[in-house]
Amino acid sequence: MKLYYTLIIILTGLPLALQAQSPLEKSIKRGSDLYEDFCVSCHMSYGQGIPNVYPPLAKSDFLMQNRKASIKAIKYGQTGEIVVNNKPYIGYMAPPGLSDDEIADVMNYITNTWGNKNTKMITEEEVSLVEK
Amino acid sequence: MRKSISLLTLILITCATCAQQTESEIKAESPVDFHYTTELIVPELNIPWGMAFLPDNSILITEKSGELILFKDNKKTIIQNPPNVYVRGQGGLLDIALHPDYENTGWIYMSYASSEDHEEGGNTALARAKLNNNTLVDFEVLYKAEPNTKKGQHWGSRISFDNDGHIYFSIGDRGNRDENPQDITKDGGKIYRLNDDGSIPSDNPFINTQNAKKAIYSYGHRNPQGMTKHPVTGAIYVNEHGPKGGDEINIIAKGKNYGWPVISYGINYNGTPFTDITEREGMEQPLFYWVPSIAPCGFVIVNSNFYPEWRGNFLVGSLKFQYLERLVVENNQVIKREKLFEHIGRVRNIKQAPNGYLYMAVEGQGIFKIIPNQN
Numbered sequence: 001m002k003l004y005y006t007l008i009i010i011l012t013g014l015p016l017a018l019q020a021q022s023p024l025e026k027s028i029k030r031g032s033d034l035y036e037d038f039c040v041s042c043h044m045s046y047g048q049g050i051p052n053v054y055p056p057l058a059k060s061d062f063l064m065q066n067r068k069a070s071i072k073a074i075k076y077g078q079t080g081e082i083v084v085n086n087k088p089y090i091g092y093m094a095p096p097g098l099s100d101d102e103i104a105d106v107m108n109y110i111t112n113t114w115g116n117k118n119t120k121m122i123t124e125e126e127v128s129l130v131e132k
Numbered sequence: 133m134r135k136s137i138s139l140l141t142l143i144l145i146t147c148a149t150c151a152q153q154t155e156s157e158i159k160a161e162s163p164v165d166f167h168y169t170t171e172l173i174v175p176e177l178n179i180p181w182g183m184a185f186l187p188d189n190s191i192l193i194t195e196k197s198g199e200l201i202l203f204k205d206n207k208k209t210i211i212q213n214p215p216n217v218y219v220r221g222q223g224g225l226l227d228i229a230l231h232p233d234y235e236n237t238g239w240i241y242m243s244y245a246s247s248e249d250h251e252e253g254g255n256t257a258l259a260r261a262k263l264n265n266n267t268l269v270d271f272e273v274l275y276k277a278e279p280n281t282k283k284g285q286h287w288g289s290r291i292s293f294d295n296d297g298h299i300y301f302s303i304g305d306r307g308n309r310d311e312n313p314q315d316i317t318k319d320g321g322k323i324y325r326l327n328d329d330g331s332i333p334s335d336n337p338f339i340n341t342q343n344a345k346k347a348i349y350s351y352g353h354r355n356p357q358g359m360t361k362h363p364v365t366g367a368i369y370v371n372e373h374g375p376k377g378g379d380e381i382n383i384i385a386k387g388k389n390y391g392w393p394v395i396s397y398g399i400n401y402n403g404t405p406f407t408d409i410t411e412r413e414g415m416e417q418p419l420f421y422w423v424p425s426i427a428p429c430g431f432v433i434v435n436s437n438f439y440p441e442w443r444g445n446f447l448v449g450s451l452k453f454q455y456l457e458r459l460v461v462e463n464n465q466v467i468k469r470e471k472l473f474e475h476i477g478r479v480r481n482i483k484q485a486p487n488g489y490l491y492m493a494v495e496g497q498g499i500f501k502i503i504p505n506q507n
Contacts, residue, residue: 036401037221037284038284040401044401045400045401045402045403046402050452053452053453053454091477091478091495092179092495094179094196094197094224095197095219096220096221096284097219097223097224097284
């Protein structure tokens, strides 16, 4: 009986363990560390931003519907007005100086956290093709 | 019943992991009977991190992206041969200051993120150079913090001179809170003091301490991005970013420990605590702390005749709340705070120019002159 349960645990745990090793999961983990360093002081711990100053990333329509523009903003910085969840933000975000693979990791993290979901993984190559 | 008990337990646990913070006693108010306006003097700048006023009233401006700009006769000129800057996170081309005897020496001092050496990543550097035909010449690196790291956080790095020819500059903890600030054998989380030629003053506090970085003047700092000399006492004052809450104003004294991260009025960005004490013997208390954080940057203590009502007041930029904060200080106590020019944008820098006017640098906009209204 004990053996039976052990087997069940191993068999159900195995795919989970393997899944945790997927490239997307690994990228999200790296992205989480980069987020804590480069993004958190403005966009905050739960991606909520600061009202009227820094736009939210959590459940952000801009982020989830404008994949290329979001990559571009991180790669080259963001100027001028953008509208996020029906609210305008007029600010300047300096390019944080991340490499293309790091931008992919951050994008995979922020598009898969705080209720956001994006199964189509962002790759270094995709970031490299985004032009100014 | 059981359900409500477990819910209650859950609530209790949640509350226990959220640290309680005491808000600043003095709250920032909107001014009444305000008679100052701003005039945009230098338009179209992105992150005007530092500025220095030359004797001919032209302005040297650093852009974080690495450009050094000379604004003269209403025209911007890009200065050639600027420092080789490593743009990463909060790092880039940072502060700029003139030698107190600039007219005779010609020295211009700059702090910046540098990847000098052979490792990847970077750390804060201080250099000096002279300006000749819109080109920097005689460039010398005076200090370069080690080791290089790819962390994007907390480079410092404001520059000030005291009345005795020393140069002071700050380097933040470089995102290594638990190793750098409390260790005087490591760079980061420090205020440094050098002679104007980069040599180490013989009376620096740790000059005889084995393995210490001899340039250190004080330690236990997080990320000071405001520094100024008190116009009356000549003491060096800094303001520094806390994490979530716990920004501070400190008067810098020789060899002192300002406590980061052992003591702090701040908590982690995610709301969890990293320390439960705000004071300890042998560690300095701030002159003032901000809870919630305003994200202070730039610092001046006003002594110009153009602003008699503000004489002796502290002015500090707020990046987070996008105003200029005026703090009225009596006997080293903040007794009043005001939000000036609300919604103007992220205030990166504030300086009093030799002509007596205050100039404020705002991200995404440029440099504003603060003008007292007539009548």
